[in-house]
């Protein structure tokens with residue numbers, strides 16, 4: 163035991179997912195000192211979170227970062243910088259880049275595309291990615307429990323064209339199992355709803371979340387289950403994550419991955435190839451590669467579409483067809499994600 167951050171890390175690695183979430187890092191200084199980052203870099207990160215999007219990283223994720231590497235691809239995703247504050251440095255970077263607000267049909271429910279609705283179950287997440295496109299979503303208006311979800315459930319019940327319900331957020335798996343089990347059982351009782359999809363980064367950033375309680379209600383649901391995880395880089399997929407994925411699969415879930423193309427993080431042909439290879443090796447299909455949503459503060463993450471196309475061209479030549487993700491962007495007002503390949 164060398165210092166206090168080692169001690170913190172050890173304490174927070176034991177126990178349940180809720181304890182791990184409680185013990186997540188909320189101060190850039192703690193992570194910065196643990197990783198040995200330059201003091202200027204730590205100071206400006208602290209400054210950036212004072213007024214802006216709070217800092218949040220679980221140790222389970224932070225422990226996969228390389229000590230001393232300021233360019234670590236996991237660190238870059240969550241490290242705040244001062245250019246997040248103030249005016250957007252590029253045009254078209256806004257608070258609601260994908261038109262979420264206008265797709266709300268009842269509190270917390272987005273109905274944008276035919277056959278599927280997306281329930282924003284919570285604003286909470288286990289990690290704050292600095293490029294998050296919902297970082298400015300009006301989460302205070304979002305219902306958080308079964309009683310408050312009733313209008314959304316009624317909407318789903320009355321629209322027979324809806325056959326898939328997507329739980330999103332925030333991260334739906336930050337909600338406790340009792341509540342999720344009750345919600346999913348209600349959805350399962352609606353005859354025209356056949357599929358449940360969960361968009362979650364927790365199996366990657368907090369793999370302890372995939373515990374027996376979660377697997378129990380998932381396994382019991384009559385719905386076909388799709389879990390869409392979110393890994394952007396092969397270094398995110400450590401042994402604990404791989405075993406969390408295997409547990410989801412053994413409970414009957416199809417596991418897919420979506421990634422975001424991120425400048426200086428995963429915007430090279432080799433980085434995408436390695437990620438996709440690793441995913442299919444553990445039975446996860448690469449689903450989407452998203453062009454970054456232009457959310458204010460995320461300008462530094464934007465890679466060019468032509469770089470993205472070059473990468474996908476390369477992936478086609480080295481991977482089986484099923485391992486090549488669809489390269490898409492979300493255009494507000496469109497009937498689906500828009501392919502850009």
Ligand SMILES: *Cc1c(COP(=O)(O)O)cnc(C)c1O
Nearest residue numbers: 272273274275278279280328499
């Ligand atoms: C992305 C998205 C979906 C899901 O789209 P798929 O192409 O089926 O993955 C559904 N609803 C909303 C509001 C979305 O943003």
